[in-house]
Amino acid sequence: MNQRSGPATRDVDHADGHSARLRERLRASGLRATRPRIAVLRWLSGHPHSTADQAANAVRPELGSVSTQAVYDVLRACTDAGLLRRIEPAGHPARFESRTADNHHHLVCRECGRTEDVDCAHGAAPCLDPSDTAGYAVDEAEIVFWGLCPHCRPDASTTGDQLAGTDRGARTAPGR
Numbered sequence: 796m797n798q799r800s801g802p803a804t805r806d807v808d809h810a811d812g813h814s815a816r817l818r819e820r821l822r823a824s825g826l827r828a829t830r831p832r833i834a835v836l837r838w839l840s841g842h843p844h845s846t847a848d849q850a851a852n853a854v855r856p857e858l859g860s861v862s863t864q865a866v867y868d869v870l871r872a873c874t875d876a877g878l879l880r881r882i883e884p885a886g887h888p889a890r891f892e893s894r895t896a897d898n899h900h901h902l903v904c905r906e907c908g909r910t911e912d913v914d915c916a917h918g919a920a921p922c923l924d925p926s927d928t929a930g931y932a933v934d935e936a937e938i939v940f941w942g943l944c945p946h947c948r949p950d951a952s953t954t955g956d957q958l959a960g961t962d963r964g965a966r967t968a969p970g971r
Contacts, residue, residue, distance in 0.1 A: 899914050
């Protein structure tokens with residue numbers, strides 16, 4: 796049995812205000828408040844733009860044995876319920892964040908995949924209007940700004956240690 800699953804851990808979890816709020820949000824969204832869901836949501840609230848693999852590796856110490864597929868299932872259920880947002884920068888793995896209730900966009904590094912939030916300069920969604928809606932009722936514009944992060948810019952002094960923890964996967968993106 797997982798040493799963290801005993802009654803003492805549940806008492807600590809109940810005393811943790813953040814976990815209690817996450818339980819409420821899950822239930823209000825029609826989802827059961829399971830330990831994997833709470834652990835993944837808690838991790839993503841402090842580590843936005845994480846991949847499924849990063850989330851799985853991060854919650855294993857808390858949950859014990861949890862498969863990557865189980866974490867994917869949590870991410871899918873929470874995204875479908877509107878608790879998480881999935882962003883898919885071209886050429887990089889999908890990333891997840893808990894910031895869902897506002898109109899913001901993303902900056903993505905073409906080299907390492909580092910992703911940052913950027914608030915919309917125009918406020919309410921959609922912040923851009925298409926030249927032709929083709930009959931669609933447009934309610935959102937998703938914008939990704941591409942460039943090089945401070946660590947990957949040629950003029951920045953970079954060491955391998957500074958890039959630790961970033962996704963150094965595929966290095967191509969649109970327009971590259």
